[in-house]
Amino acid sequence: MTNVTTGATGLRTRLRQLSDDELLGRLRVLPRGSEERAAACEILVERHEKLVRSCVRQYRNSPEPTEDLMQVGYVGLLKAINNYDPAIGNSLSAYAAPCVSGEIKRHFRDKRWQIHVRRSAQEALLELRKATEELTHQLGRQPGDGELAERLGISDEELLEARQADMVFTTYSLDAPLSDRDESAELGDVLGDEDAEVDRAIDMAALATHWDELPEREQRILVMRFYGNLTQAEIGTRLGISQMHVSRLLTRALGHLRDRLLDAAVSV
Known part of the structure; x- marks a missing residue:
């Protein structure tokens, strides 16, 4: 056990001496699931922790806990590490x-509040912003929720509701004209629809990182099931196995991919 631990420590020591581009270059050639690849990825995540915190900092007044947002940010960082090509990008x-x-x-976007906000919450939000600025000057630091609630004379629940109101984006009517000219185009005319393929591309990229970990037969079953739209019985006929066996292999493959994706999000 001591030799294994010493070896892992030595590996990380050597990898820490490499630049980002050198680590990324190794990531692109190392087999997925290897200890060296995992260590290189971990070092890159550690090096860019400040970048994630910087992106999260602008949402520090949101109802979402900072640590939850850090976990979300790390997911984005891991996607960047897996997709970035040092030969093309600058850094x-x-x-x-x-x-x-x-x-x-x-x-x-997935968790935001309903657009309608009660007037009392809107007014509390304005008072909250004002009180935050005043107390920050008086105390020389960011005031806590208890200090803000006492200053405003409201309960903790009302303070939270005001903070939630701050999460609502400014909205405009889709019928609003874009200019003062006659027969001007309306806002709804120039807004594009959400492209579902963008989310699908991200999901497929995430799955691709663990695709090679599956046995070849399980890869074929997934392709035939979800791209060929074949039934389990039809897949079994083509592979010469029972429908029950196909079901077990399909369940195992999907379970493995799901667990790997969840582990990647939690481990960062």
Whole structure:
């Protein structure tokens, strides 16, 4: 056990001496699941922790816990590390920043509050911003929630509701004209639809990182099931195995991919 631990420590020591581009170059040639690849990825994540914190800092007044947003940001960083090509980009930091910010924005987009906000919450939000600025000057630091609630004379629940109101984006009518000219185009005319293929591309890229970990037969089963739209019985006929066996292999393959993706998000 001591030799294994010493070897792992020595490996990380050697890798820490490499630049980002050198580490990224090794990531592209090392087999997935290897100890060296995992160590190189871990070192890159550690080096760019400040970048993630910088992206999260602008949301420090949101209802979402900072540590939760850090986890979301790390997911974006890992995607950047896996997709960045040193031969094309200028630096990993420049490439990763929009990836991290985009992942955090996606998180808020999926969890944001309803557009309608009660008038009392809107008024409390204005008072909250004012009180935050005044107390920051008086105390020489960011005031805590208890100090803000006492200053405003509101409960903790009302303070939270005001903070939640701050998460709502400014909205405009889709019928609003874009200019004062006659027959001007309306806002709804120039807004594009959300491209579902973007999310699908990100999901496929994440799956690709663990695809080679599956046995070849399980890869074929997944392809035939989800791209060929074959039934389990049809797959079994082509592979010469029972439908029950196909079901077990399919369940095992999907379970492995799911566990690997969840482990990647939690480990960072």
